[in-house]
Amino acid sequence: MKNHEQNINSKISLNGQNNRTIEQENTIEQENTIEQENTIEQENTIEQENTIEQENTIEQENLLESELNIRILHLEEKLIQYQANIRDLKLRSQAEMENIRRRTEMDIERIHKFSLEKFAIELLPVIDxxxxxxxxxxxxxxLLIPMIQGVDLTLKSLLNVMNKFGIKVIDKTNIPFDPSIHQAMSVIECENTPPNRVMSVMQRGYTLNDRLLRPAMVTVTK
Structure with a gap:
């Protein structure tokens, strides 16, 4: 009887221990579950933070890339404008050099043409x-024939030399009066000649390369 009670008490004690063990295991399992949930939650939080950080990084990179593209575009526009300015400056320089060359050539040509002008003007009284x-x-x-021939030959030689250097004589008659090369000294009536015609030359005029040195003094019809 006594042994039977001891056995019962032993079983009860064993059952109690088993219950406590199960309860402890359940507690441990719950703690593990909570810990796992916390771990998962932490991992999710970390993952979310990483995702946000990555998104921020991408956004910053995109913003930086956009700013760089804007700067590159601005620099390209400046480069295009600079190249256009260089081309314009080059064209202007070439045009200016061409103008200088032409002006220089014209000045040299003018000097060649009219360098004798003063000398020719001083020579006209000698010819007269x-x-x-x-x-x-x-x-x-x-007795005067040899002298006359000498003077005539001298005059012809002088006129030939002057003609060679572009000095031309204005001495034609029966042509329209031209105030740019003629100076009317007198006006006469002539029935068979139209008005405003050169009838005679009182003093010959001269041009140097088409520039008037002296107008011809003429008689004009009216």
Whole structure:
């Protein structure tokens, strides 16, 4: 009887221990479950934080890339404008150099053409004197014939040299009066000649490369 009670008490004690063990295991399992849940939650939180950080990083990278693209575009526009300015400056420089070259050539040509102008003007009275000498000298005097021939030859040689250097004589008659090369000294009536025509030349005029040195003194019809 006593042994039977002891056995019962032993079983009860064993059952109690088993119950406590099961309860402890359940507690441990719950703690593990909670810990796992906490771990998962922490991992999710970390993952969310990493995701947010990655998104922020991507956003910053995109923003930086956008700023860089804007700066690159701005620099490209500046480069295009700079190249256009360089081309414009080059064209302007070439045009200016061409203008300088042309002006220089024209100046040189003008100097070549009109360098004799002052000398030619000073020479005209000499020609006038030779022409006057031929007009007033008595050509019937045999003693004066050699002198007349010498003066005539000198005058012709001088006129040939002047013509060679672009000095032309204005001495044509029966042509329209041209105030740019003629100076009217007198006006006469002529029935058979239209008005405003050169009838005679009192003093010959001269041009140097089409520039007037001296107008011809003429008689004009009215």
């Amino acid at each position: 004197s030779l022409e006057l000498a031929l007009e007033v000298t008595n050509k019937e005097n045999d």
